[in-house]
Amino acid sequence: MSQHPAHGKPLDQVDTPSLLVDLDRLEANIQRMADFAAEHTVALRPHIKTHKCPEVARLQREAGAVGFTCAKVSEAEVFARAGFTDLLIANQITGPVKIDRLTDLAREARLTAAVDNPDNLVNLDRACADKGVRLGVLVEVDLGMKRCGVQPGPAVLELAAQAEDLSHLDFRGLQAYEGHLVLLEDPDERAEQVREAFRPLEQVIADLEAAGLSPEMVSGGGTGTYDTAGAETPLTELQVGSYVFMDATYGPLRPEFAPALSVSSTVVSRPVPERLVTDAGLKALTSEFGWPELLGGIQAEMNYLSEEHGVLTLADPGRVELEAGDRVRFRPSHVCTTVNLHDQLIVHRDGRVVDVWPIAARGCVQ
Numbered sequence: 001m002s003q004h005p006a007h008g009k010p011l012d013q014v015d016t017p018s019l020l021v022d023l024d025r026l027e028a029n030i031q032r033m034a035d036f037a038a039e040h041t042v043a044l045r046p047h048i049k050t051h052k053c054p055e056v057a058r059l060q061r062e063a064g065a066v067g068f069t070c071a072k073v074s075e076a077e078v079f080a081r082a083g084f085t086d087l088l089i090a091n092q093i094t095g096p097v098k099i100d101r102l103t104d105l106a107r108e109a110r111l112t113a114a115v116d117n118p119d120n121l122v123n124l125d126r127a128c129a130d131k132g133v134r135l136g137v138l139v140e141v142d143l144g145m146k147r148c149g150v151q152p153g154p155a156v157l158e159l160a161a162q163a164e165d166l167s168h169l170d171f172r173g174l175q176a177y178e179g180h181l182v183l184l185e186d187p188d189e190r191a192e193q194v195r196e197a198f199r200p201l202e203q204v205i206a207d208l209e210a211a212g213l214s215p216e217m218v219s220g221g222g223t224g225t226y227d228t229a230g231a232e233t234p235l236t237e238l239q240v241g242s243y244v245f246m247d248a249t250y251g252p253l254r255p256e257f258a259p260a261l262s263v264s265s266t267v268v269s270r271p272v273p274e275r276l277v278t279d280a281g282l283k284a285l286t287s288e289f290g291w292p293e294l295l296g297g298i299q300a301e302m303n304y305l306s307e308e309h310g311v312l313t314l315a316d317p318g319r320v321e322l323e324a325g326d327r328v329r330f331r332p333s334h335v336c337t338t339v340n341l342h343d344q345l346i347v348h349r350d351g352r353v354v355d356v357w358p359i360a361a362r363g364c365v366q
């Protein structure tokens with residue numbers, strides 16, 4: 001395979017906007033989470049929605065990941081074909097088109113999907129039977145996030161028993177994601193609320209065990225809550241995603257993980273001293289979690305991002321020498337949606353490009 005033309009170049013010779021990943025920091029983040037998991041005997045099934053990149057998943061697997069979590073069937077297709085064969089799709093797969101695609105993929109990989117509805121179980125089983133494949137299911141329990149999932153209680157047992165009875169489904173356990181708590185600012189309150197949210201799961205698991213339906217896996221956990229979720233709840237595995245790259249939103253909550261991802265950008269204009277205009281707009285950076293952070297110690301307020309421009313007001317224009325053609329970097333406020341805008345990760349160490357990794361599942365939203 002021919003090397004990417006950026007290989008070996010100093011970072012400032014790579015065109016912008018580009019998505020840059022600091023390899024030392026990435027490796028340290030992966031190792032840190034792996035050490036936590038080993039210490040607390042909880043398995044790691046990292047969520048690939050953050051990086052969408054098989055090369056990053058390979059590093060996670062080398063550090064001990066038992067499998068991977070995907071949000072979408074199309075992501076699972078990419079990862080299965082890249083050699084990752086134990087995949088959880090942490091969402092409900094409904095409707096004939098998606099079920100057809102899922103059950104086709106079940107020929108190639110050991111798949112598990114979340115369920116929260118009896119009709120969906122019947123439809124999944126029928127499609128599996130038609131193709132002669134098996135599918136694992138996790139009954140999703142709503143811990144208070146108010147997204148998908150049944151309430152902790154008899155509905156969990158009913159779905160588990162139904163799945164176990166169906167000929168081509170395997171009841172594998174529970175999915176329980178505390179997504180409503182991952183960004184709580186106060187660490188003590190966050191920890192307490194996580195303990196509280198998972199408490200009803202203890203009875204649910206006891207009831208399942210009494211019915212001979214012991215969950216083989218209980219999957220959940222996010223970067224903001226991984227420590228309490230991994231050490232003080234019934235979770236057997238963590239689906240953490242953002243910790244590999246981090247972002248400006250998670251950064252202050254989780255300083256033990258290093259910010260590894262940035263977006264490089266070129267100043268395209270400084271039409272008046274206080275205004276800085278860059279080439280990184282909404283097609284290179286997302287803003288649903290707030291504005292990206294300008295790095296390099298430059299005090300500036302983001303005015304807006306348009307399609308191809310970032311427009312900032314400098315706090316102290318007299319002390320900033322930037323002019324058109326100079327380069328700046330941004331820390332994304334939400335890494336998962338920013339990564340999805342880019343085709344490749346420019347991997348750097350000591351200021352030079354050491355690799356270029358395709359973001360192979362970029363755009364896989366189906």
Ligand SMILES: Cc1ncc(COP(=O)(O)O)c(C=O)c1O
Nearest residue numbers: 090177221222223239240241242
């Ligand atoms: C089902 C599920 N599991 C886990 C995560 C954890 O993600 P992160 O570690 O990025 O907070 C998410 C985030 O959206 C999710 O939707």
